[in-house]
Amino acid sequence: VTGAAGPVTRQRLIDTALRMVEEDGVGRLSMRKxxxxxxxxxxxxxxxVGNREALLDALVERELAxxxxxxxxxxxxxARLLSIARSLxxxxxxxxxxxxxxxxxxLTPLMFLPAQAALARELAAAxxxxxxxxMAIRAIQFHVIGFVVLQRWSDRSPAPNPSxxxxxxxxxxxxxxxxxxxxxxxxxxxxxxVFEFSTRKLISSLLxx
Amino acid sequence: VTGAAGPVTRQRLIDTALRMVEEDGVGRLSMRKxxxxxxxxxxxxxxxVGNREALLDALVERELAxxxxxxxxxxxxxARLLSIARSLxxxxxxxxxxxxxxxxxxLTPLMFLPAQAALARELAAAxxxxxxxxMAIRAIQFHVIGFVVLQRWSDRSPAPNPSxxxxxxxxxxxxxxxxxxxxxxxxxxxxxxVFEFSTRKLISSLLxx
DNA sequence: ACCTGAACACCGTTCAAGT
DNA sequence: ACCTGAACACCGTTCAAGT
Numbered sequence: 343v344t345g346a347a348g349p350v351t352r353q354r355l356i357d358t359a360l361r362m363v364e365e366d367g368v369g370r371l372s373m374r375k376x377x378x379x380x381x382x383x384x385x386x387x388x389x390x391v392g393n394r395e396a397l398l399d400a401l402v403e404r405e406l407a408x409x410x411x412x413x414x415x416x417x418x419x420x421a422r423l424l425s426i427a428r429s430l431x432x433x434x435x436x437x438x439x440x441x442x443x444x445x446x447x448x449l450t451p452l453m454f455l456p457a458q459a460a461l462a463r464e465l466a467a468a469x470x471x472x473x474x475x476x477m478a479i480r481a482i483q484f485h486v487i488g489f490v491v492l493q494r495w496s497d498r499s500p501a502p503n504p505s506x507x508x509x510x511x512x513x514x515x516x517x518x519x520x521x522x523x524x525x526x527x528x529x530x531x532x533x534x535x536v537f538e539f540s541t542r543k544l545i546s547s548l549l550x551x
Numbered sequence: 552v553t554g555a556a557g558p559v560t561r562q563r564l565i566d567t568a569l570r571m572v573e574e575d576g577v578g579r580l581s582m583r584k585x586x587x588x589x590x591x592x593x594x595x596x597x598x599x600v601g602n603r604e605a606l607l608d609a610l611v612e613r614e615l616a617x618x619x620x621x622x623x624x625x626x627x628x629x630a631r632l633l634s635i636a637r638s639l640x641x642x643x644x645x646x647x648x649x650x651x652x653x654x655x656x657x658l659t660p661l662m663f664l665p666a667q668a669a670l671a672r673e674l675a676a677a678x679x680x681x682x683x684x685x686m687a688i689r690a691i692q693f694h695v696i697g698f699v700v701l702q703r704w705s706d707r708s709p710a711p712n713p714s715x716x717x718x719x720x721x722x723x724x725x726x727x728x729x730x731x732x733x734x735x736x737x738x739x740x741x742x743x744x745v746f747e748f749s750t751r752k753l754i755s756s757l758l759x760x
Numbered sequence: 761a762c763c764t765g766a767a768c769a770c771c772g773t774t775c776a777a778g779t
Numbered sequence: 780a781c782c783t784g785a786a787c788a789c790c791g792t793t794c795a796a797g798t
Contacts (some may be wrong), residue, residue: 350781372770384772384784390781394772438711444709458736459726466729476735481749488697495700499654506660517668520675526685527667539692540753547756582791592764594792599762603791722769 350382356400363401363439392536402443409433409440410456419468423545425458427486431537434490441491454483468549481542485544493533559591561599565609572648611652617664618642618649628677632754635669636695640746643699650700663692676685677758687757694753702742
């Protein structure tokens with residue numbers, strides 16, 4: 343509700359908006375709250391950025407380049423593909439609000455172009471045919487993004503009710519599931535572990551033809 | 552803005568809300584528009600359902616059972632696992648608004664319990680060990696849900712700008728990507744084809760050890 | 761039991777007016 | 780050039796009041 347700290351530059355406006363989005367999510371960013379944070383009347387914002395959409399456009403523009411830069415490491419093609427997948431996941435998880443904003447603006451192809459290019463180079467080095475490579479790139483991309491979006495969702499959802507633990511304790515026998523497996527399913531897994539496991543499996547399967 | 556058609560039962564209220572959500576998405580469902588659609592004052596809705604949250608709860612309750620029911624078909628373990636993945640995808644795509652609502656309510660474990668159980672039975676039949684089975688179930692589940700959420704997103708996003716075609720025509724050489732591969736990446740693929748391909752790869756890789 | 765209307769606290773946005 | 784205040788059309792929700 344306070345803030346002040348000098349004049350309202352476009353720079354400071356976007357910085358503040360970005361911080362608010364990172365803290366509370368895009369949905370909770372209101373022009374009026376942002377104005378209060380800046381210590382200014384709501385309508386002042388409309389002079390610097392046109393409107394709410396244009397403000398979000400500016401946030402996307404600020405972050406897009408950071409996410410697009412991909413690091414590749416490793417000796418074998420499999421290791422290098424895995425490192426691309428990991429790098430992409432890490433960058434996206436660091437800015438959980440960005441994917442949605444990018445998607446709403448039709449910028450998804452632009453955002454993932456460098457990652458696709460990096461994957462294409464590695465698959466070519468591994469000797470994969472053109473049509474197979476194009477499909478494999480898509481498969482890895484969808485896999486990684488899907489994982490990130492899901493993790494972001496579950497991070498923001500309330501505590502499961504009923505919990506997986508309660509459900510499996512009660513339903514294992516009725517569902518014809520081995521109690522030992524059920525007790526494993528009752529445990530919550532680190533999303534990173536599931537990502538590592540399934541991405542390795544997918545990549546090795548893609549490379550083996 | 553009109554509608555009327557008899558008294559406002561809880562039944563008719565939920566039916567109407569569900570139709571509006573399917574047409575325009577959850578975000579565009581307002582109590583005032585729903586009231587107008589029913590030909591009644593806004594506040595009448597609050598008598599039948601407590602508030603907006605409770606209304607959405609009722610929508611979820613109505614649809615949860617349908618999505619949970621999973622069909623399994625096929626002879627080999629791989630074919631049966633694939634049929635579970637396909638069935639899950641089909642059910643989720645038919646109700647694109649549901650996943651988000653379920654997640655916000657902490658009902659995700661409940662929703663996917665039957666699918667997890669079906670996967671567990673098939674993996675046990677294939678002779679997979681407990682810890683591996685629990686991980687494989689998670690991997691398939693994340694893969695499928697991730698794909699569905701992404702497809703839903705791209706269905707709702709505007710036409711990509713710049714398009715993948717334009718991007719690849721311009722950047723293929725600079726990115727060190729084989730032009731033939733780039734032209735494949737420029738084409739848009741049927742999401743169903745990518746899903747079939749990558750899910751087959753993942754499942755075969757999981758089953759082979 | 762079922763519904764209405766007024767009211768309150770929120771939105772995004774426009775526009776004339778101030779300095 | 781930069782900002783304010785009033786105003787408009789939207790929200791969800793509460794509450795007293797009607798039948």
